[in-house]
Amino acid sequence: MAKQPRSPAELEKLSIIPVDPNISIRLYFRSADLLFKQAHIYKLEHDWEHAYVLYMKFTNLGISELPKHPAYKNAENKKSLKQLNRNCLEALEALEQMKPVLEEAYASHVKKIEQAEEAKKASSISNQTTQWLLQQRPVETVSKDWNLQDALKGVAGVRTEYSEVAKSPTTGTGYQKAEYPSLSLHNQSDGYVYQAQLPTSVQSPPQLPPKIRQQPTLPPKIPINRDIHSPELPPKIKLHEDKEIHRSGPTTDASTERGEPLRKLLLPKRLHARFVGIADRNTRNKIETCGILAGTLKNNILKITTLIIPKQTGTPDTCTTENEEDLFDIQDKHDLLTFGWIHTHPTQSCFLSSVDLHTHCSYQLMLPEAIAIVCAPSQTPNFGIFRLTDPPGLDIISNCKATPAFHPHPDLPIYTAAEGDGHVGIADYDFTVLDLRDNK
Secondary structure: OOOOOOOHHHHHOOOOOOOOOOOOHHHHHHHHHHHHHHHHHHHHOOEHHHHHHHHHHHHHHHHHHHHHOOOOOOHHHHHHHHHHHHHHHHHHHHHHHHHHHHHHHHHHHHHHHHHHHHHHHHHHHHHHHHHHHHHOOOOOOOOOOOOHHHHHOOOOOOOHHHOOOOOOOOOOOOOOOOOOOOOEEEOOOOOOEEEOOOOOOOOOOOOOOOOOOOOOOOOOOOOOOHHHOOOOOOOOOEEEOOEEOEOOOOOOOOEOOOOOEOOEEEEEOOHHHHHHHHOHHHHHOOOOOEEEEEEEEEOOEEEEEEEEEOOEEEOOOOEEEOOHHHHHHHHHHOOOEEEEEEEEOOOOOOOOOHHHHHHHHHHHHHOOOOEEEEEOOOOOOOEEEEEEOOOOHHHHHHOOOOOOOOOOOOOOOOEEEHHHHOOEEEEOOOOEEEEOOOOO
């Protein structure tokens, strides 16, 4: 079913991203960068609705919300702010171009709905009129006791008193011969007897004229636009003379616990085994290993195409990335978006620890579809794909003020298996590994 157009006002309601002063401003800079890149991709694909929402989120974050962060004016953020402001100008220009196109698409959609309602109403009136006229048709009945004598009563020149015509139970014609008076008629005036000259044969009763069936007069036909009842295709609206507007690409029925839709995220089938092999030496030494899941956005599908192994330090229970600027530069160079992370549990089972929950919160705040993969080679199960529930998990963890060390959280369903919600698909395709560690 074609997606129904939405007005710019409806789309703008989806653009609010509040800033939490307790979350690192660097995370918001990365979130803003991810929003801007996604919006640019949707714009290139002429998917104006998705592009409009993401550009609105980006400008709302960069212009309205991020200045409220206490670290906004810190000297170390000067470079990031310069890039943010430059991107905001581009985003505002794109919004100005797209808004009238979206308004036109929405107005056209509303007009079609109104036309369809008018045609439906006219069709209903026509049907009611026809039904009323059919109810007014005269009812033709023929009495079972009909006879010619009664039918000829009052007709000039016919003496019904001398003819008694009735239905005959034996003749095929349904009539019997009329009986006439005696052939000898006595004239009382002169006493002379006259002989009546009667016809030699009695004619059959005259046939009645055929019945004329009255046809009801139907109301005039009301012209109906047939295009209104045909399947409605998404309108193709030109932003420029050589570019047609497209709606969204493939979607899923998956959504967060609060009902926000989740896009399809594709994961390479062999990525898990490949990562476990890369981490094998650390696993045997009981040291955690982590990697970044990066990829591309195309036709509304997030596809993990690259496994990045950043510089890092690890312990039996933790893993911390180093030189993140190098990681960001690599992603920018290859036009890669961040879709989540993967790490091992060499000594523990397959779950998200309290530290893992906080790590993943930063990814999911940037991207609702972001996933956390846990590999526990010596346990059963040895592999799991998770995300924070939203709500309550994302709200609980993002507002948790505890130290980074292990600590308890409320006994609530804070995270869930991402495979179960239908937005993650595992497919057999090739992917790239970028190992940024000095000592591999």
